Structures are given as C-alpha cells and as structure tokens.
Amino acid sequence: GAVVSQHPSWVICKSGTSVKIECRSLDFQATTMFWYRQFPKQSLMLMATSNEGSKATYEQGVEKDKFLINHASLTLSTLTVTSAHPEDSSFYICSAAHRPPSTDTQYFGPGTRLTVL
Amino acid sequence: GEDVEQSLFLSVREGDSSVINCTYTDSSSTYLYWYKQEPGAGLQLLTYIFSNMDMKQDQRLTVLLNKKDKHLSLRIADTQTGDSAIYFCAEIPQGGKLIFGQGTELSVKP
Numbered sequence: 001g002a003v004v005s006q007h008p009s010w011v012i013c014k015s016g017t018s019v020k021i022e023c024r025s026l027d028f029q030a031t032t033m034f035w036y037r038q039f040p041k042q043s044l045m046l047m048a049t050s051n052e053g054s055k056a057t058y059e060q061g062v063e064k065d066k067f068l069i070n071h072a073s074l075t076l077s078t079l080t081v082t083s084a085h086p087e088d089s090s091f092y093i094c095s096a097a098h099r100p101p102s103t104d105t106q107y108f109g110p111g112t113r114l115t116v117l
Numbered sequence: 118g119e120d121v122e123q124s125l126f127l128s129v130r131e132g133d134s135s136v137i138n139c140t141y142t143d144s145s146s147t148y149l150y151w152y153k154q155e156p157g158a159g160l161q162l163l164t165y166i167f168s169n170m171d172m173k174q175d176q177r178l179t180v181l182l183n184k185k186d187k188h189l190s191l192r193i194a195d196t197q198t199g200d201s202a203i204y205f206c207a208e209i210p211q212g213g214k215l216i217f218g219q220g221t222e223l224s225v226k227p
Binding site for chain 2 (some may be wrong): 002004006032034042043044046049093095102104105106107108109110111113
C-alpha cells in the first residue's frame with residue numbers, strides 16, 4: 001500500500017517551453033502532497049505543499065508563477081514548470097501524506113528528471 | 118532551529134553490519150524516519166520509530182533512538198550489495214514539514 005507514481009519519469013524540453021509533471025497516489029487518497037527538488041548529491045529541497053481544493057503553499061524563494069501547482073483531486077497533483085530554462089534542470093520528486101503510522105508520513109514518487117536544453 | 122545531520126559516507130564489506138548515525142535538534146517530532154534512495158529513484162520509506170520507543174527491529178534493520186542525546190541510528194545486519202544507496206533520516210517537527218538530513222551514501226564492497 002501507499003504507492004505514489006509520477007509521470008513522466010524523464011523529460012527533455014527546449015528552453016522557453018512549459019512542462020507538466022503529474023503525481024498520483026495509486027491506492028490511497030492524499031489530502032496533502034508535496035513537491036521537492038533535488039540536485040545531484042544533495043538532499044531534497046521542499047518547493048511547495050499542495051492541498052486538495054486550495055492554493056499551494058510555496059517555500060521562500062520558490063516562484064509560484066514559474067512553478068504552477070494544481071491539486072484538483074485527492075489522488076492527483078500536477079507541477080507545471082513554465083518557460084523552463086536550463087537552470088530548472090533537476091530531479092523533481094513528489095510525495096503524498098498518508099497513514100500509517102501517522103497522517104504526516106510521506107510516501108514518495110519515483111521522481112522526474114527534467115533536462116532543459 | 119530545525120536541523121538534522123548525518124555523516125556523508127559509509128563503506129562496508131558485504132556481510133558486515135552497517136550503522137548509519139543521525140542527530141536532530143527538534144524534540145517535538147512524534148515519529149522519526151529512515152528513507153532509502155537508490156540511484157535515479159525516489160525515496161523509499163524504509164522504517165520509522167515512534168518517539169516514545171528506544172528501539173525497533175524489522176528483519177535486518179534495527180533502529181535505535183536516544184531522545185536525551187537526540188541521536189538516531191540505523192543498523193543493517195548482513196549488509197548486501199543491494200543495500201548500496203543513500204540513506205536519509207528525517208523528522209517532522211510541529212508544523213508538518215519533513216526535515217531531512219544530508220543523506221549518508223552507503224557503499225557495500227563484495
């Protein structure tokens with residue numbers, strides 16, 4: 001149980017285009033989902049917290065107009081990187097909060113590797 | 118403030134035990150977690166421990182928690198090459214955001 005998927009697993013795009021990444025909780029409903037960014041050999045950096053039916057809460061320094069988050073249902077959150085540039089190239093990972101052992105426990109997706117040329 | 122620290126590297130031989138250590142600063146977390154990340158993959162929840170417990174064992178994994186010293190450790194018995202990965206300890210202080218350590222890269226040599 002508590003399986004989270006992401007799509008696509010990798011994407012290459014041209015500079016200036018937009019890219020949408022989907023995060024799905026496959027066997028549970030997740031009121032809260034999280035989006036992280038990870039640079040090589042580093043820990044995860046929280047970008048935003050996504051709550052179903054409401055606006056996402058962005059961390060300090062994360063541009064909400066550049067990283068659009070939509071959490072339209074209890075099993076799907078999307079991250080759209082708008083007008084992507086090479087510096088946006090990174091590994092993006094989502095997670096969904098679910099029991100057990102507590103409602104805060106986060107289960108992670110497999111990640112999406114974004115490369116902007 | 119909130120801070121979780123781990124050593125960056127650990128190298129062991131196949132069949133030995135591995136011990137990965139972690140220290141944290143916020144004592145309000147109800148649970149503490151260990152996640153495993155293999156190359157190019159997401160994070161897998163490996164195990165967790167309730168803050169009122171001192172030890173938890175799950176097959177080859179043993180988690181020890183010293184609340185007084187705010188020290189958490191993960192012991193992997195009979196370490197295998199498939200255990201090679203980066204291991205993150207994490208806590209969720211009051212406020213709900215997961216705080217990660219830097220990750221410990223475990224290298225298992227045959």
